Amino acid sequence: MTASFTQQFDQHGTWRRNFAHRLKWLTRWLNENELLNQSVAERLHDVESQLRTSRVMVAFVAEFSRGKSELINAIFFAGYGRRIMPASAGRTTMCPTELGYDPAHPPSLRLLPIETRLEPYSLVHWREEPARWTHVDIDVDDAELLSQAMSKVAEVRWVPVDEAKALGFWSDDNLDDNPVPDSDGRVEIPRWRHAVLNMPHPLLEQGLVILDTPGLNAIGAEPELTVSLIPQAHAVVFILGADTGVTRSDLAIWREHLVTEGDASETRIVVLNKIDTMWDILSTPAQVDAQIQRQRKGAADVLGVPLTQVLPVSAQKGLQAKIRRDVPLLQASRLPALEAILGEGLLGKRETMLRLAVDASIAALRTEASRILNVRQRDLSEQALELQGLRGKNSSVIRHMRTRIEQEQSEFEGSNTRILALRSVQGKLLREVYAVLGSTALKADMGRLATALKRRGIKFNVRKVYGETFDALRNNLREVQATTAEIQSMLHATFRQLNAEHGFTLQAPPEPDLTDFEQQLSQIEQSHVHYLGVGNLLKLAQPDFCDKLVRALASRLRVVNEAAMTEVERWSKGAGAQLDAQLKERRRTFTKRIEAVERIQGAAGNLDERLAELAAQERDLSDLHHRLDELTAVLLNHEAPNSSSYRSELSAA
Known part of the structure; x- marks a missing residue:
């Protein structure tokens, strides 16, 4: 079986930690031998920090009722043996929700009231105003309590149309997109503007950030999502319903908020969810597969993406299979194929970027350290010639x-x-x-x-x-x-x-x-x-x-x-x-x-003693140069992070 996204991310995290450890060890060695200038030291510190703390964001975008939260549960939270994100009928994520981990803060769910939309400040501002958020403590070891806490992101309010209009959930010019009023003339809106979950989940601890976005209305009313958070995501998973294909609202989200110039194959993944709705005991497996392929091709044609970029999945069956450890059902859900694409495309690209940053820093380090050693070598040679000229004087x-x-x-x-x-x-x-x-x-x-x-x-x-x-x-x-x-x-x-x-x-x-x-x-x-x-x-x-x-x-x-x-x-x-x-x-x-x-x-006899000292120092410099080449060559070695030689070299360092 192909390694799941969780397994690939775990390997990626191990590589980053090991590499950062080795980089720190090299920095210390250079400093001890006075081969590290301030500029290179700062650059190496930045790279080490990036390796240890860099985050990988995956944004999940969809219209309501496409199974987005269920897909998040299937990929990231199956280990809890139950749903963590609200995904049952009638309950879904109503506000943009970030899932990550910052050890500087206790595990909690922070919720920003929807009323803050009436004030002239961005989300960046509100992040620095903890008093305006509602804080809910969480217990990451209790799946039931954690699920109850996360159910708050599905909370709603019923408000008059004027209030909904002021908050951006009603438009007199696009009546078809407005929520349906109840008998009292009120409409349903989210209770919260933004949610941030801080929890020490194994993947979140390694720097994964999950962005769960609500439907079209919420995306359109929050420009910060479209022009800041979603574009900065390293991968965007766009979810469609296999039973509905690309609807008008799906197409509006895709065209207005997700399409960018250039090749998006590595950063835009289209998921055709709920393929289990096509499983039919009256149809043969080949007929079901042909129907899924038609839906895939139709979605690819409408969205203008390669067919390989559209992946059929059943998030609900994938979650069920993981919890029950049902391998045939997991394969039928096709969830492993999506996880493989996420891991190979997202993590492979991220690791390449980190490698390039490290390579540039190591090259600068090697150049500067070699220059210092060459200067010392030349000065020692000049001193030796100068002292040899004193013989008999x-x-x-x-x-x-x-x-x-x-x-x-x-x-x-x-x-x-x-x-x-x-x-x-x-x-x-x-x-x-x-x-x-x-x-x-x-x-x-x-x-x-x-x-x-x-x-x-x-x-x-x-x-x-x-x-x-x-x-x-x-x-x-x-x-x-x-x-x-x-x-x-x-x-x-x-x-x-x-x-x-x-x-x-x-x-x-x-x-x-x-x-x-x-x-x-x-x-x-x-x-x-x-x-x-x-x-x-x-x-x-x-x-x-x-x-x-x-x-x-x-x-x-x-x-x-x-x-x-x-x-x-x-x-x-x-x-x-x-x-x-x-x-x-x-x-x-x-x-x-x-x-x-x-x-x-x-003492005249000290001349020979001093010349011997200089010769010894030249030999030491030669050894330092050789050791510098060895250590930097190990860091520039692009072996896979899980290779045995990589681990043995790290142990040796």
Whole structure:
């Protein structure tokens, strides 16, 4: 049998923990041997933290009654022997629900009241306001109590139409999409706006985050879901009913909230759920399979996705089979095939991304550490030649050498003026970068967008407004790229001069390439372009809705700008740290040269002793170089995380 998603995620988590442990061990070894500059140390710390704490989000999206919560139960919570997410008839998830684990907080279910929609704040703001949430303690060891707690995400309220309209659940322009009023003229709405479950489930502890989203009305009324949470998910599972195929509301969710440009095969998985409704004792297995294949092909054609991307499943039978340990029923449910696709596509892609981050950091580490070792090697050779020249010389010659070394040291320290000037100009240019990408500039850009969107009436030019905004944001990145090019040119010139004057081996690190961040902006823009379809023009005529949309957009753009600034800052620190390392090595060399001459002045026999010490130090440096190559080669070895050689190497480290 193919490994389930749970098994694959467990293997992925083990690999991440082992790799982070080895990375930490290497960092400690480098630090003990003074081979780690501040820039590389920070980068390695970031990678180690990413390996230990990085999260993998899977978003489940569907219209009501498609079996979404049941699918979550089948994949993640079958071990409890019962349903955890509300999935029985008439009870389903009514508000967006995040399931994850943060050990800094006790296990609990946090619920944000729906009334917070009436206030001009985003979910990002409310996350920092714990007093406004309703907290429910949970017992993760008691399945019954846990299920009772989770049933709260299915709670509803009955409110007058005016209140439903204010909260975004009623539209006078789309009456067909409105909830059905009861005899008193009231309509059903969710009691909660957002829910966050914090529990030490084995998968959640390893960084999995599950996002359970409600139907079309709730998605459309929360722009933050569409432009922030769902696009940032590493995989989106879109659930259809096998008995209904693609309905009008299914198609609306897909087109307006999930379709993005480019190949989505690795991030958009379409599940044709409830295939057990087609199991018919009057039909042969071949006939049932043919019917399922027709539904698959129909869904693939309507949604415009490859047939391999549409997976038939029975979540209900899969959950039942896991609880009963019924292998034939589990195979019939076809749940293992979905879990395999999730594991291979999602985790494989995530592991590749982590590998690339680690490889880049290890390559930078190896380069810098090797450069420091080469500088030490050269300084030792020069010291040995200098001392060998003292053989047979009298005390006056030795005193003269000491004077000359002290003069060289004084001249070297005097050259620091140029280095200070470099850092001053570099700091000024970096402040310009922060001004372009900082929160003040972004706030101004978002303010202009908000003003344009709040103009009265239906905004048929909304795509143009968005296009102009994103053009400005991309131009900001290009302006920063021009600034980094100016800094790079200055670094090259100064480093060449210092290398010529002092024999340094300085080399400016590669200039940061910000095109990836431009592409991220384009992806965000594209998600908005889909979101700004004709179906949302009436919503965009509402100032409150526009406020929510702009706040959600600003939150996502802030992440991109901050990441770009971090990249530029890391590059700048890399250049500075390299210079600091060679300055430190040169100062240490001056100190050791003077100490050697003093010892030789005290006793002539110390010359041979000092030369022997230098030879021993050169051998030690050679050993360090060899060990550095060994340790970094192990980290760059791309073996599977569960391989025996990987585990043995880790034990050896």
